[in-house]
Amino acid sequence: MDLNMLWYLVPSVIMFVAGVYGFVTRKNMIALLISLELMLNSADLNFVIFNRFLYPGSMEGMVFTLFAIAIAAAETAIAIAIIVNIYRKLHSTEIDEVDKMKY
């Protein structure tokens, strides 16, 4: 069987869509963060796939991915810290409870 680019791109797109779906439907803030991680990772995966199959002569996509992973880790760290703060105030991590400010 010939493994072409499509075999890698389809899972990546499924990950992205699953991430968006999870971000819209999930109620728990940690689950929202996991959905965001899925989206970021699918973008990283895309970079690696395109680099490997379309431009094998260079490393630009892979280097970009390394930086993107580091950035994603920083984002998660800050978001978790804020969620901990909210948990101390509300004793809950449900996103529905964070609705004091509206419209």
Next chain:
Amino acid sequence: MGYSQFGAMIPELIILGIFLVVFVADVFSRDGSAKKFLTPMTTVLFGLGTIAIWLLPSCEVSVFGGMYVNDTASMAIKAILNIGVFIVLLQSAHWVESDEVAIRKGEFYELLLVTLFGMYLMISARHFLLFVIGLEAASLPLAALVAFNKKHYESNEAAIKYILTAVFSSAILLMGLSFVYAFSGSLYYSDIYANITSGKMSGLLIVAMAFMIAGIGFKLSLVPFHLWTADVYQGAPTAITSYLSVISKGATAFAFFIIFVQAFGQIYPDCWEWMLYAVIIATITVGNLFAIRQKNLKRFMAFSSISQAGYIMLGAMTSSTMGLGSMMYYIFVYIVSNLGAFAVITSIENKTGKVSMDDYDGLHKTNPWLSFAMTLAMFSLAGIPPFAGFFSKFLIFTSATSTGSMPLYILVLIALINTIISLYYYLLVVKAIWINPGEAKVEAFKSNAGERAALWICVAGIVLFGLVPYIYEYCYNAALIPGPGQ
């Protein structure tokens, strides 16, 4: 390739140097009394840095294989943003000394400087890796700053809303970028410009462009992506709100312009133009209509800043040097007008804790000077002739119609109608201050030195920027350099 290349990044090095001094001073002075010097030290250092950046000879520098370019336009926008940050430092000087925050004021300054550093990188980036790093370095510390009042629940709620939408938008931006990479094989703006031509138009490229507009539009709070703005502005500490509304917006708007002139200039007529067209109309209109019904002044300023972002992006419609020049001028004027309004809001909130528009009834009886400054700021934001806001709106409309195409005239007409709508809600504040009957709800007080200095700078800017042609000439001359595809 040597370390000498870092020496070319002078504005970044200045900010980094100030950051390191503040950081070391903060870490090595743990006892409470010794930290008294931190606020004046940071303000003075930053003021000196601002002057240094203004006085630097503008020469075009390109290092790291062209990833980082410092041309005259980038230098000019950095100098403009620096003035804005200096005003923010002045008006927050009193707030950071309050009991709740004083112990952490070092962190406040450090995070603020790191954010500015990220914005500098974003402005100077000519490669998408550097752009993404700059964007994240600008938006992640801001989330921590939004949560700075951690004992107040609203601050945390604003922060979680900000970080979740910021990460969501970065993910969408990265996804769009990965498709752009698939099309061009490189992430240099110049390579993308050469490789992505209108002959390559396809559905996937349009999706990639839409993803990129969405990702950057989140940071700029353009309309379909603006929902976080009002909540974050309301919940964040007022100093951070003013920072978010002008500095972060100005830097992103400039970077946006550079990206789509220098990287996607060739496909601009095919897909960017109508996307931007629709987004600008929606931004100006929705921002204005929602601003009318706001009672909380910070939310009010949030929606006003959304519609102002639409006006800023009008400068990007023609993607000419005149467009860039008037955009930079608009950002400059917007910085002084908006920070003027925020300086009044901050000083009243610090003294009394009141941010509702009803509390401003009859303010002129007790605080005539604050009322006067607020009125000038509102007139300037609305664009009433003798003040700077009129000239910036005039120039940005002129640049948008300079090509003479019919759709752009219609766009400017819609923007003009919206200016009239905006006059209504800006004047609501003025009416509350001068005309509404009843006793004044805010007692007379003397705002402290930092806030007063910030107000004086802003008022001087509002009055003088429109009348002194040097400012516009400065912006326009600085904008001459980055042509398409450079």
